[in-house]
Amino acid sequence: MSQSEQPQEQAHGPLLAKAGKYLTFTLADETYGMGILKVKEIIGMMPVTSVPRTPEFVKGVINLRGKVIPVVDLRLKFAMEAIPYTDRTCIIVVEIDTDEQTVLIGIVVDAVSEVLNIREEEIENTPTFGSRLDTDYIMGMAKMDGGVKILLNIDHVLSSQEISALEQTGK
Numbered sequence: 001m002s003q004s005e006q007p008q009e010q011a012h013g014p015l016l017a018k019a020g021k022y023l024t025f026t027l028a029d030e031t032y033g034m035g036i037l038k039v040k041e042i043i044g045m046m047p048v049t050s051v052p053r054t055p056e057f058v059k060g061v062i063n064l065r066g067k068v069i070p071v072v073d074l075r076l077k078f079a080m081e082a083i084p085y086t087d088r089t090c091i092i093v094v095e096i097d098t099d100e101q102t103v104l105i106g107i108v109v110d111a112v113s114e115v116l117n118i119r120e121e122e123i124e125n126t127p128t129f130g131s132r133l134d135t136d137y138i139m140g141m142a143k144m145d146g147g148v149k150i151l152l153n154i155d156h157v158l159s160s161q162e163i164s165a166l167e168q169t170g171k
Contacts, residue, residue, distance in 0.1 A: 024113040071106040
């Protein structure tokens with residue numbers, strides 16, 4: 001592999017590495033997926049204790065079996081319109097790998113759909129939206145059932161500064 005190919009390879013990885021099982025969920029009218037191995041559990045909405053002086057997308061923290069976990073509303077993180085929570089709204093507890101450690105974070109989604117086994121030939125690399133738009137958090141696009149599912153790299157949805165701030169929130 002040439003030097004010039006290497007950064008592209010690292011940024012998006014080979015498609016084969018992206019094939020596998022994904023938990024799919026909805027936000028607004030779009031379907032997203034994340035690697036099932038990142039998901040620790042899915043829970044219904046529960047009371048969230050707000051924490052002052054956190055970004056708007058940080059809803060607060062929950063007490064999950066004695067462990068305090070920060071909760072992020074993915075709609076707000078993605079600059080979507082906030083909507084009232086419904087009986088389908090849930091929190092997906094995910095494991096995010098940082099340079100230093102692994103952090104548990106709850107993400108609020110409109111509804112969880114299903115677990116899909118997505119094959120290599122169904123995945124395309126993330127389209128280029130221009131150099132000024134950061135799409136590192138998108139692992140690829142799955143072409144299925146006549147539509148597209150956006151595959152998230154959950155480790156990159158939040159910046160390292162945001163994860164550090166959340167770690168402090170959860171302590």
